[in-house]
Amino acid sequence: MIDPRRLRILRAVADHRTVTAAASALYLTPSAVSQQLSALEQETGHVLLIRGGRGVRLTAAGEILLGHTHSVLAQLELAEAELAAYAGGTAGEVTVAAFATGIAEVVAPAAGLLAAGHPDIRLRVRDAEGDESLPLVLGGEADLAVAVEYRGAPGEDDPRLSRVPLYAETFDAVLPAGHPLAAAGRVALAELAESDWIGPYPGNPCHDMVLLACELAGFQPRLVHSSDDFRAVVALAGAGAGVALVPRSALRGMELGDTVVRPVSGPAATRRVFAAVRRGAERHPLISPVLEALAKAAAGLSTG
Incomplete structure (x- = not known):
């Protein structure tokens, strides 16, 4: 009989690619994770992992078991959901992890x-980047x-998660x-190719969106200043430090100072926001x- 607790450990190792990282995510010691994986290999009668210098990867048998694990x-x-419903489990606590603007826009x-x-x-509520x-x-x-689409994000067909789309919003310049383009009604990104840029740090999903939008416009932005706080980004732009792309909702109610906000002509960066739970928990x-x-809170928030 396969212990499902060991299946959770197998999935964590597959997700994180190292025993140490999986152990940290599971609040276990690396030795405990290794012991559980060895026990799982004994239960199944197959070698499930190949250990290398930079981490681990699943064997063919491990990949088969991972598919069933999901x-x-x-x-x-x-099963837990249906048992809770049967027991009338309508009282309790739900932990929601969301990025700051998502908290303001839909979670609150x-x-x-x-x-x-x-x-x-x-x-x-836990504040967590997208x-x-x-x-x-x-x-x-x-x-x-409450998360955003980003490069490498689990897709809609990911067997681990169930997703509910919430809203999509464009980025404004x-x-x-x-700035010479401050008087324009709309701004083409290509016209900002020679400007200094202000943007989020690498790893922030909005960083990828800004880079992709600029690449589609035919250039790589010269990112001189970095901040994940859009208030800081706007303040730097107002001080003349550069230009930026900022999600529209992040600008709502913000003191804009010595800046102007303009819609972008042509294809623009778009942030797609969704809710996700472990599959079956919905x-x-x-x-x-x-x-x-x-x-319901997200109804009518999409911008274009």
Whole structure:
């Protein structure tokens, strides 16, 4: 009989590619992870991992078992959801990991909706960048993520997650008030090719979106200043330090100072925001109302 707890460890190792990283994500020691994997190999009668200098990779047998692991763990999530529903489990806490703007745009309004319609469901919110929240869900540290599409993000067909699209928003150009294009109605990104740029750090999904938008416009931006705080980005632009692309919702209600905000002509960067839970958990009586509240809070937010 295969122990499903060991299947969770196998998936963590497959996700993180090293025993040490998987152990950290699972709050276990590397030796405990190695012991559990050895026990899993004994249970299955197959070598599941090949250890190399830079990490581990799954054998063909390991890949086969990983495919079944996704289904087994999703079914266990579904079983827990149905048992909770049977027991009337409509009171409890749901941990939501979301990036700052997502918290302001949908998580906080959803909390208000839940307080009115489901007062026994309590949200615990964790601030996590758009690429950090999904690993928290997969690792069991959060029940639900509000995340953005980014390069390397799990796709809609990922067997580990169920996703609900929330909203999509465009990025606007933020220019110093004295910039030659400040008086233009719209700005073509190619016209900013020679400007200094301000943008998020590598690893932030918005960094990838800015780079991709500029590449499509035919140039690589000269990123001189870096900050993940869009207020800092706007302040630097107002000081004449450069130009930037900023998600529209992040600019809402912000003191813009000595900057102008202009829509971008042609293809523009777009941030697509979605909610995600471990596959099977979407029917849990605590999580399902939260997904519904997030979708309701996001209605009408999409910009284009």
